[in-house]
Structure formats: C-alpha cells, structure tokens
Amino acid sequence: MVGEARGREEFRAALETAANAMVMVDVRGSIVLTNAEADRLFGYEPGELSGRVVEVLVPDRFKAAHPAHRTDFLKMPSGKVPMGTGRVYFGLRKDGVEFPADVGLSHVRLKEGSFVVASVIDVTARHASDQRLREAEEDLRRTVQDLEGFAYTVSHDLRSPLRAIQGYAHFAQERLKDTADPQSLDMLQRISASAVRLDRLIRDVLSYSAITRQAVELAPVDLDKVVDHVVGMYPILQSARLSVARPLGAVLAQESLMLQVVANLLVNAVKFVPAGRAAAIEVRTERSAPGKVSLVVADNGPGIPRVHWERIFQPFARLPSARGVAGSGIGLAIVKRAVERLGGTIRVESDPCTGTRFFIELTEAVHER
Amino acid sequence: MNDDRRTILIVEDNDDDQFLFREAWIKAGVSNPLAFVSDGEQACDYLSGDGRYADRSAYPLPILLLLDIKLPGKSGLEILAWLREQERFKTLPVIMLTASTWPEEVAEAYRLGANSFVIKPSSAQDLTAFAAAVKDYWLRFNEFAPG
Numbered sequence: 001m002v003g004e005a006r007g008r009e010e011f012r013a014a015l016e017t018a019a020n021a022m023v024m025v026d027v028r029g030s031i032v033l034t035n036a037e038a039d040r041l042f043g044y045e046p047g048e049l050s051g052r053v054v055e056v057l058v059p060d061r062f063k064a065a066h067p068a069h070r071t072d073f074l075k076m077p078s079g080k081v082p083m084g085t086g087r088v089y090f091g092l093r094k095d096g097v098e099f100p101a102d103v104g105l106s107h108v109r110l111k112e113g114s115f116v117v118a119s120v121i122d123v124t125a126r127h128a129s130d131q132r133l134r135e136a137e138e139d140l141r142r143t144v145q146d147l148e149g150f151a152y153t154v155s156h157d158l159r160s161p162l163r164a165i166q167g168y169a170h171f172a173q174e175r176l177k178d179t180a181d182p183q184s185l186d187m188l189q190r191i192s193a194s195a196v197r198l199d200r201l202i203r204d205v206l207s208y209s210a211i212t213r214q215a216v217e218l219a220p221v222d223l224d225k226v227v228d229h230v231v232g233m234y235p236i237l238q239s240a241r242l243s244v245a246r247p248l249g250a251v252l253a254q255e256s257l258m259l260q261v262v263a264n265l266l267v268n269a270v271k272f273v274p275a276g277r278a279a280a281i282e283v284r285t286e287r288s289a290p291g292k293v294s295l296v297v298a299d300n301g302p303g304i305p306r307v308h309w310e311r312i313f314q315p316f317a318r319l320p321s322a323r324g325v326a327g328s329g330i331g332l333a334i335v336k337r338a339v340e341r342l343g344g345t346i347r348v349e350s351d352p353c354t355g356t357r358f359f360i361e362l363t364e365a366v367h368e369r
Numbered sequence: 370m371n372d373d374r375r376t377i378l379i380v381e382d383n384d385d386d387q388f389l390f391r392e393a394w395i396k397a398g399v400s401n402p403l404a405f406v407s408d409g410e411q412a413c414d415y416l417s418g419d420g421r422y423a424d425r426s427a428y429p430l431p432i433l434l435l436l437d438i439k440l441p442g443k444s445g446l447e448i449l450a451w452l453r454e455q456e457r458f459k460t461l462p463v464i465m466l467t468a469s470t471w472p473e474e475v476a477e478a479y480r481l482g483a484n485s486f487v488i489k490p491s492s493a494q495d496l497t498a499f500a501a502a503v504k505d506y507w508l509r510f511n512e513f514a515p516g
Contacts, residue, residue, distance in 0.1 A: 156469055163491055164385035170493035171392045199491050
C-alpha cells in the first residue's frame with residue numbers, strides 16, 4: 001500500500017510518467033484517472049474515460065463477472081496482483097476491438113479513500129506467438145500420433161500375409177522333402193527364413209513404438225529377480241559365464257520395461273562374442289550419485305569403436321561388425337527408449353581389450369521401514 | 370475321455386490361416402474333424418443349426434471352439450458374449466485367437482467367459498506346436514461337460 005498521506009493529484013504525476021497504461025478506479029468502479037498511454041491503448045481522448053465505469057474497458061463476455069472480481073480484489077490482504085503471472089486478460093478498445101493484455105493491480109489508499117490502480121500491457125504479439133506455438137505443438141502431437149498409429153497398423157497388417165508366406169513355404173517344404181531336389185527345398189527354406197526375419201523386424205518395430213505409447217508407472221523393481229527372470233527366458237544365456245554381484249538392489253522402474261532392457265543387453269553381450277570365445281558377462285550395480293544407482297552390464301565382446309558410441313542407440317543402426325549376427329538393429333534403440341521412459345540415462349564405454357560396458361542410471365528404490 | 374470323431378469349430382475369416390491351420394492340425398496328428406466358418410453370422414448360424422447348417426449330421430455341434438477376435442461384422446468377443454448367454458453353450462470350451470492384442474482385451478475375453486487366450490503363432494512350426502498342445506491338453510487330458 002503506497003502513499004497513505006498523499007492525495008490523488010500528487011499521484012497523477014507518478015501515473016503520467018509510467019510507461020505502462022495505468023487506470024485508477026475508485027471502490028465503486030468509476031475511473032478517476034488514466035494516463036496518456038492508457039488513453040492511447042484503449043483509443044480514448046485524454047480525460048474522456050474519467051467518471052466512466054471501468055467495465056467499458058472490459059469485453060462483453062467478461063463484463064457481468066467483473067464487478068465481483070473488483071470487490072474480491074479489494075478484500076485481498078496482499079492488495080496486489082502482480083503482472084507477468086502468465087494469465088491473459090482481455091481489454092476492449094473504444095472502437096470495439098479487443099486485445100489480450102497482461103494486467104497488474106494494486107490497492108492504494110489516498111487521502112480521498114481507497115483506489116485500485118491497474119497497469120495494463122498489450123500482449124497481442126506475445127499472445128499470437130504463444131497461440132501459434134500451441135497450435136504448432138498440437139499439430140506436431142497429432143502428426144506423431146498419426147504416424148505411430150500408421151506404423152502400428154501397417155506393421156500389424158504386414159504380419160498376416162507374412163505368416164501366410166512362411167507357413168506355405170514351410171508346409172510345402174515338409175510335403176516335398178522326400179521327393180523334391182535339394183535346391184528347390186533350399187529355396188523354400190530361404191523363403192521361410194526370410195519371412196521369419198521380416199516378422200521379427202516388424203515385431204521389434206511394434207515393440208519400439210509400444211514403448212513410446214504405453215503408460216509408465218514407476219515402482220520398486222528388484223534387479224536380482226529381473227536378471228533371474230531374463231536368464232530363465234533366454235536359453236542362449238545359459239551358455240554364457242554370467243557373474244552377478246548380488247544383491248543388485250532395487251530401482252524405481254516398471255518391471256516389463258526393465259525386463260526388456262536387461263534381456264536386450266544380456267542377449268547382445270552373448271550374440272556379439274566372436275566365435276570361439278566363451279561369453280563372460282558381469283552384472284553389477286554401483287552408487288553413481290546420491291539416490292542414483294547404475295546397473296552395469298559388462299561383456300568380453302569385440303568392443304565398439306568410440307565413433308559409434310552414439311549411433312548404436314539409433315534404430316536400425318547396425319555396425320559393420322554386426323554382419324552375420326542375427327538381429328534387426330533396433331535392440332539398443334529399444335533399450336534407450338525404455339530407459340528414458342523410466343526417467344533414467346544410458347551410456348556406453350568400450351574398448352577392444354576389455355569389451356563393452358553399459359551403464360544404466362536409475363533412481364534407487366528406498367526400502368520401506 | 371475324448372471322442373476323436375467330434376468336431377472342432379474354428380471361426381477364422383482369413384483363408385490362408387484356415388489352410389495353414391488345417392495343415393498344422395494334420396501335422397500334429399489331430400484326427401478330430403475341423404469345421405471352419407468365416408464370420409460371426411456364420412458362427413451363430415452354425416451353432417444354432419440355422420439355415421444351411423440345419424443338418425446336424427453334416428454340421429455337428431463342436432466340442433471345442435476356436436474363435437478369432439478380429440472378424441468382419443460381429444467381433445469374436447461379441448460372439449463369445451452371445452454364446453455364454455445361450456444355456457446349451459455355457460459349457461462349450463472356447464479358445465480365443467488373435468494376431469495381436471492388449472491386456473484389456475485379454476481381460477475382457479476372460480470376463481466374457483473365454484477358457485483360453487492365444488496369440489496366433491507366427492511361424493508354421495509354432496502353429497504345429499500349438500495344434501499339438503491343443504491335442505494333448507484339450508483333447509486328451511481335458512474333461513468336457515456332458516451334452
């Protein structure tokens with residue numbers, strides 16, 4: 001509250017020099033003072049607004065509720081509504097054109113009584129660009145949604161004829177195995193194998209898009225159980241030397257996503273070990289920051305050159321060294337997307353001597369006491 | 370005990386899937402006759418013995434129903450709901466089949482009275498394994514309600 005002892009006339013000088021449009025209103029809602037910027041902004045002659053009710057500056061659709069707002073404001077103990085809250089008001093010019101505005105209010109007490117001073121800025125430009133941004137965001141969101149829906153439908157509809165191709169080739173091969181020449185049988189075998197490969201690829205694309213779309217709920221997930229579960233699901237892992245530094249502890253995650261992350265990393269570690277070498281995988285956790293745990297998966301594979309450390313997480317980015325290894329090139333992209341959905345980060349370290357280490361940092365799950 | 374002359378009815382609109390199913394069924398050594406219908410309308414007609422399905426010696430009541438979810442017209446779930454409202458089909462075992470699904474659909478199928486829910490195997494080998502599993506479980510160990 002400003003100027004307890006000052007009078008209205010002294011106040012006029014202060015308002016007149018303000019850069020913002022200023023409108024001073026008495027407790028009954030009559031305008032007692034406007035500065036030159038206010039007259040210009042609302043399109044009135046100097047002094048023309050004096051004595052009018054302040055609602056002449058308010059668009060029709062807000063007029064009815066406005067007096068109640070005035071009364072409420074006068075009861076507010078703080079006596080202030082600051083500008084820049086992000087809330088958009090609307091002003092009405094004399095010519096009937098309305099404009100978006102930022103408005104700040106102060107309750108002032110002068111010798112003549114209580115008044116409200118409103119400071120008004122025309123935010124048409126900002127409002128329009130906000131609006132454009134919101135529309136662009138909405139457009140983008142709709143496009144992404146359409147694309148994902150499209151990818152889902154296409155992938156789904158592709159699978160059905162693929163099943164048929166694989167099925168016919170397989171059963172034809174079975175029927176002909178005693179009578180056809182080996183080359184024809186080999187061709188049927190290749191048709192069937194290609195269809196299986198394409199089907200796996202489509203399924204991977206589907207699960208990649210599903211990770212983006214599905215709702216994620218975080219809860220404590222026991223990493224020891226996740227590793228056990230994955231080892232049980234993938235027979236290929238039982239041939240590897242797997243050392244797990246138990247207990248791994250628990251992190252905040254969603255079990256289904258965590259299973260996918262750990263499965264893809266462990267299966268990769270085994271798949272990319274050069275022929276003739278036995279896969280040795282180490283799984284451990286380390287405290288990486290307060291409240292953060294990193295799950296580390298280390299292998300004894302051929303290593304990944306530093307130039308590829310970013311690229312391996314992109315969908316369909318397969319390195320030359322992956323030639324001859326089955327896969328769609330989407331496994332690590334799924335891992336990264338899943339870790340991000342869990343609010344975590346993933347990074348890789350690798351060299352040809354010691355192999356590759358993946359670090360997945362997530363929030364530690366605190367045990368309830 | 371299973372009577373291997375009793376029919377298994379399969380509701381499947383895709384010709385390829387029908388063909389491959391039959392092939393896998395034979396491969397798995399199932400000797401029960403298979404009857405196919407391609408949509409919900411036909412399924413209801415077959416089960417009710419309406420229209421061209423009136424002759425029960427040609428179109429016998431099935432002991433087991435395999436029901437695709439995605440069908441032209443009435444969906445598999447709608448047929449399932451209809452089925453469970455009919456007194457004589459309350460005890461007919463129904464295995465739902467679908468190419469892909471989401472958890473809520475699976476739950477809904479069980480709520481409506483499905484006995485099993487299977488994602489269509491994507492390879493001929495798995496399809497044969499599925500047929501063999503049906504043969505072992507449903508046709509060998511499982512007891513059917515009398516009727």
